[in-house]
Amino acid sequence: MLKAKQNQHIIQYECDYLIGCDGIKSSVREFTGIPFDGGAYQNVFFVADTHLQSSIEVDKLSVFLNKDGLTILFPMTGKFHFRIMGILPKKFYNLKNPDKEELLAIVGKAMNITVNFADTTWFSTYRLYHKKAARFRNDNIFLCGDAAHVHSPAGGQGMNTGLQDAYNLAWKLAFVDQGYASHALLDTYNEEREPVAPQLLKTTDRMFTYMSGENFVLAIIRFYIFPLVMGILTSSEFFRKRIFAAISQLQINYKKSSLSIGKSGNIRAGSRLPLFYIWQNNRKISSYTFVNSFINSPFRIILFNLKASGLISLPSNLFKVLEIELNPNNIASLKNIGLPKSFLILVRPDNYIGYCANKVKLAELDKLMKSGYFLLPVGSAQ
Incomplete structure (x- = not known):
């Protein structure tokens, strides 16, 4: 109120x-x-909204490493429109209003490619921090x-x-x-x-220190080791998937949370609902399309090869029971992500798994809902 x-x-x-x-x-x-403890990075940074003429691919993020740090180009909507961010050249550190055209010319030269910046509509300098409440x-x-x-x-x-x-x-x-x-x-x-x-701060701080640090060792890592290692890793489909999962934060889980109970196959409660594909009514759909078709129900229960009749006491305005069809395509798809021949998964409103089991155990579900947090009338335990 x-x-x-x-x-x-x-x-x-x-x-x-x-x-x-x-x-x-x-x-x-x-x-x-x-x-709110932490600190600030030693460098001063700049950001600009600009257009450029160059051979750079206009639909991809580009990172340029140089002896003084790095420059990152983020593609924006519009032809040759980029948001550019990088370490401010030292000659501009103590200037309140640095000449943006002169600065971008120096930055362009350090990128070691032919590039011309124009129509810079916005420019600012700032410091970066690493802090946590x-x-x-x-x-x-x-x-x-x-x-x-x-x-x-x-x-x-x-x-x-x-x-x-x-x-x-x-x-x-x-x-x-x-x-x-x-x-x-x-x-x-x-x-x-x-x-x-804390883990996110540790990871990003280490990565950014390697990319922006000024001492000799970090320069060697940035120029020679980092490109070599990244070239090897990105050539592997396995590591590309791992890198994508880390950057997209799909690996973040709440497995140790008091709201997470149970395990089914390789899937543990507290994990984000995995992406998999199923066939329903002769139509191939993703697991997220499947559960979010009923977003108005806060909790969605996914069943496979189990009878839904054991869940009839659940209040329909809060729980939506979704049954995956039993067919060869779905059996293969579920096996591929480590789910067993039958399972129950309770999906929270934020698409994380709150509870999972290999059987319908209403008593366990009732225990979760009455764990001291929820006031939901699950029904009589069976």
């Missing part, structure tokens, strides 16, 4: 919950007194995104991580607000999301 009171030029808001999504200098975080919740106040953790742009992880913070918190707040869960459910936001940040 949100209430507003206006007194002259001051507007006061009264609300049940407050979510701080207000960036690295978060006023919400400072108000809570939650420590000690916790993401303080009573009824929550921290998301850069207010909770901030790191280098290596791997493009920042926005993705912030969105996943919000996704994880949103459905839990909605459940509490709608009376489907107790306030204890909100404790699992910090439980699930806070452990993700």
